Amino acid sequence: MQTRWISRLLPAATNTRPTEWSRAAIGVSLGTLFSVWVCSLMFGLPVAMHLIGPLGASAILLFAVSSGALAQPWSIVGGYLCATLVSLGVVHFFGRTLDTACLAVGLALVCMCLLRCLHPPAGALALLVVLADPDSASLGWGLLAPVMLSAVCMLLAALAYNNLTRVRYPKKAAEPDPAFANPPVPGDPGITAEDLQKALEQMDAFIDVTPEDLEALIRSSEHYARRRSVGEVFTHSG
Known part of the structure; x- marks a missing residue:
């Protein structure tokens, strides 16, 4: 502890x-x-x-x-x-x-x-x-x-x-990504920017992050997760 x-x-x-x-x-x-x-x-x-x-x-x-x-x-x-x-x-x-x-x-x-x-x-x-x-x-x-x-x-x-120096400022709202809101798995409602905003509000604390950044992070994480999953499939099949 x-x-x-x-x-x-x-x-x-x-x-x-x-x-x-x-x-x-x-x-x-x-x-x-x-x-x-x-x-x-x-x-x-x-x-x-x-x-x-x-x-x-x-x-x-x-x-x-x-x-x-x-x-x-x-x-x-x-x-x-x-x-x-x-x-x-x-x-x-x-x-x-x-x-x-x-x-x-x-x-x-x-x-x-x-x-x-x-x-x-x-x-x-x-x-x-x-x-x-x-x-x-x-x-x-x-x-x-x-x-x-x-x-x-x-x-x-x-x-x-x-x-x-190629750093976009100010932070612009990300364009809605239809793939982000669509269910990746049947029965899974998916996550939208509105869901992230509500989740941030319920945290009841100061969090220095925007819903757009969270959405981009989740999207990127899902991308790497899919790549890892595909790699594991090929590894096991080989």
């Missing part, structure tokens, strides 16, 4: 090649540099540097795991917008303290969930907006401008770099 518990703490395989790590690393560096540089031109280096933490975290999502639901365009734009507005509202009514910063990140999470734009780096942004440095705090509600400028710049960088 103890061995099984410890094994859960071990990292799972990433299933990606070193070339993909390198591609993503270059994109993360370029995307963060571009976002901070543009922000510094418009609002000064101190404000841009204050936002660099959440931007770096967003860059990892947008360039390294761009197929995830948390890395899609509405996630970063909506997440940054929610976090900033909620945090500025908390500052307006309750001031800038550690307690209000923690309150802001919690409220930002609720807001992001309601608007379907959950983006983890926006949690760090909510804390930074409340516990802002003097240059950023002096902007007041105007802090929304550099935040959204940085988010849009990061998104533009991800759109350009990912597609230029």
Whole structure:
């Protein structure tokens, strides 16, 4: 039992090649540099540097795991917008303290969930907006401008770099595959995209995967399963 518990703490395989790590690393560096540089031109280096933490975290999502639901365009734009507005509202009514910063990140999470734009780096942004440095705090509600400028710049960088390096972004909904919904075995109702969506909803947890990705994964698994089954038939018959 103890061995099984410890094994859960071990990292799972990433299933990606070193070339993909390198591609993503270059994109993360370029995307963060571009976002901070543009922000510094418009609002000064101190404000841009204050936002660099959440931007770096967003860059990892947008360039390294761009197929995830948390890395899609509405996630970063909506997440940054929610976090900033909620945090500025908390500052307006309750001031800038550690307690209000923690309150802001919690409220930002609720807001992001309601608007379907959950983006983890926006949690760090909510804390930074409340516990802002003097240059950023002096902007007041105007802090929304550099935040959204940085988010849009990061998104533009991800759109350009990912597609230029042959990684489709943003994630597009997969075309319905009739073969996927048809029963592979008489009496078997098969699995549809709607079934996967309902299954995800019943999980009652945050799962960074789309029904389209699950459908593609199941289709691919069935393909390899059929190949294995055919290979076993030939092996036994030989």
